Amino acid sequence: MWKKVQDYNFTWHHQERRGAIHLSLEDGREGILNHLSSQDLGSFTALLRDEPLIWYHTTRGDITTHSAPQDEEERD
Template sequence: MWKKVDDYSLNFHNQPRRAAVHLKLDDGTKAVMHHLTIQELHALGDLLRAEPNVWYHTLRGDLVAHSAPDSEEDLD
């Protein structure tokens, strides 16, 4: 199910070296995208900063920038 991203934090942990994006979704739930490379963290950070509408798929873990969907199928 697609949920709009309301807020986020980018996290880099030095020991062990790993990166993650923590998301706060519009229904108050949270999601984490774990085990990212520094390049992936950078790209996702750019997307989250630049795009006004970002959506997260709670089952697949997908992240997309898209205007508000009319239905679930619009972002599949």
């Protein structure tokens, strides 16, 4: 299901050379985008900072910037 992202936290693991983004969702749950390259982390950083409405799909781990995501599933 699509859930609105309320807040986020970026983490870079220097020894592993991988990043992660922890998402706080509107329903109190958390999502994570893990094992990101430095390029991926930079792209997601720009997206999250520049877009006012970000949604995270709790089953698939997808994100979108639509004002109201259109999907085969209903949004809770």
